[in-house]
Amino acid sequence: MTSIMCDERSLKQQLRSTSISSDDPAIPIVPPIVHTSSYRVRSIKHFQQLVKEGGYAYIRLRSPTCEAVEKAVNELEGGAGCVLFGSGMAAISAALLTFLQPGDHLIAGSPLYGCTFELMTKHLTLHNGVEVTFVDGSNPEAYKAAIRHNTKLIYGETPSNPTLAVLDMEAFAKVAQQAAHPIITMVDATFASPYLLKPIQHGVDIVIHSATKYLGGHDDLCAGVVTTRTKEHYQAVLASRKVYGGILSPHDASLLLRGIRTLQVRMERQCDTALHLSLFLNTHPAVAVVHYPGLPSHPQHDVAAAQMDKFGAMVAFEVKGGMDAAINVVNSLRVFQLALSLGGVDSLVEHPATMTHGPLFMSEQERHEAHIEDGLIRLSVGLEDIHELVSDLQQALDRITGSVRRMS
Numbered sequence: 306m307t308s309i310m311c312d313e314r315s316l317k318q319q320l321r322s323t324s325i326s327s328d329d330p331a332i333p334i335v336p337p338i339v340h341t342s343s344y345r346v347r348s349i350k351h352f353q354q355l356v357k358e359g360g361y362a363y364i365r366l367r368s369p370t371c372e373a374v375e376k377a378v379n380e381l382e383g384g385a386g387c388v389l390f391g392s393g394m395a396a397i398s399a400a401l402l403t404f405l406q407p408g409d410h411l412i413a414g415s416p417l418y419g420c421t422f423e424l425m426t427k428h429l430t431l432h433n434g435v436e437v438t439f440v441d442g443s444n445p446e447a448y449k450a451a452i453r454h455n456t457k458l459i460y461g462e463t464p465s466n467p468t469l470a471v472l473d474m475e476a477f478a479k480v481a482q483q484a485a486h487p488i489i490t491m492v493d494a495t496f497a498s499p500y501l502l503k504p505i506q507h508g509v510d511i512v513i514h515s516a517t518k519y520l521g522g523h524d525d526l527c528a529g530v531v532t533t534r535t536k537e538h539y540q541a542v543l544a545s546r547k548v549y550g551g552i553l554s555p556h557d558a559s560l561l562l563r564g565i566r567t568l569q570v571r572m573e574r575q576c577d578t579a580l581h582l583s584l585f586l587n588t589h590p591a592v593a594v595v596h597y598p599g600l601p602s603h604p605q606h607d608v609a610a611a612q613m614d615k616f617g618a619m620v621a622f623e624v625k626g627g628m629d630a631a632i633n634v635v636n637s638l639r640v641f642q643l644a645l646s647l648g649g650v651d652s653l654v655e656h657p658a659t660m661t662h663g664p665l666f667m668s669e670q671e672r673h674e675a676h677i678e679d680g681l682i683r684l685s686v687g688l689e690d691i692h693e694l695v696s697d698l699q700q701a702l703d704r705i706t707g708s709v710r711r712m713s
């Protein structure tokens with residue numbers, strides 16, 4: 306686990322505005338929130354020196370509290386640098402716009418997070434002149450087969466939202482490495498968290514997380530991170546943030562830092578509970594199929610076992626009886642709260658066909674093409690008592706068991 310400490314230089318800067326000196330016999334354990342938007346410069350000469358050496362001048366360019374988060378995430382990922390944003394979508398859009406120009410071709414895995422899909426199909430395509438091809442997101446060969454002379458970037462999500470398909474990071478990175486021209490690999494690994502999966506260690510160029518989810522972990526903030534394998538890509542994304550302007554507020558950065566401190570223990574416990582719940586769901590007569598990378602029946606179980614430390618805390622399953630049965634189940638759950646989002650200490654449930662992948666984000670045809678079935682239910686497993694979670698699922702599923710039996 307990474308340590309979240311003030312580094313010497315930023316600490317000195319931060320303490321200058323307080324009555325504490327870095328020469329004092331004790332310094333704060335938690336990096337202070339520095340919420341100044343601007344920095345008073347001693348002279349033009351000092352400002353010129355600051356520009357050359359990259360000091361703090363204005364909040365949107367660099368902020369010590371945000372840098373404390375960036376340092377922590379970068380250490381977790383083993384990257385060359387991390388750039389913090391005000392949301393996962395700010396991170397994704399800035400990262401894509403950094404590298405894609407009109408005429409470029411983008412290959413993206415399907416299914417995708419709903420807003421990422423919308424960003425690609427509407428905005429990148431219509432406003433930015435980027436061609437997009439969607440392929441089976443868990444099949445590296447499909448990405449390879451879709452490469453054209455103008456393919457600039459390939460984009461994957463693992464495990465995928467909401468079906469929990471797993472993409473082989475090493476094979477994915479190789480697709481780009483073996484291409485005839487340079488191609489950037491980008492992965493949204495939000496569902497895994499940087500505790501379980503470190504795509505950069507497998508050769509992926511750029512990894513993105515919605516820090517709103519596991520990194521924050523408490524359903525109380527919105528943030529995103531982009532971490533890169535090379536210094537060049539880091540500088541490019543940092544330069545984009547300067548002009549697109551999507552930096553996080555220092556107050557939320559401090560909250561995010563507090564979340565990251567417990568990432569390891571939260572993930573360990575939430576993953577263990579998720580595995581237990583998926584085994585339970587697998588035995589229930591109202592359940593048609595369970596999608597959890599930790600089950601040997603999962604199509605990419607071996608890939609998941611090889612590249613992830615544990616199998617994650619997201620579980621998806623399909624109930625028999627389709628749309629009506631699924632809606633009945635999610636409406637009946639009490640401990641699992643019906644809500645968008647995921648990755649926090651509270652267990653949440655949602656129905657992708659009507660919520661995250663419903664009409665707000667995609668057409669019915671697009672949803673079916675992404676194999677998001679009517680009866681699919683997505684769980685984000687939190688920190689509640691495991692027995693409470695099992696009995697909640699049991700009571701909700703038992704309600705539809707009778708009607709499932711009558712139908713079959």
Ligand SMILES: *Cc1c(COP(=O)(O)O)cnc(C)c1O
Nearest residue numbers: 392393394418466495515517528
């Ligand atoms: C939530 C999420 C996003 C978007 O993040 P925000 O912080 O809500 O902007 C992107 N990708 C995945 C996989 C997500 O779950």
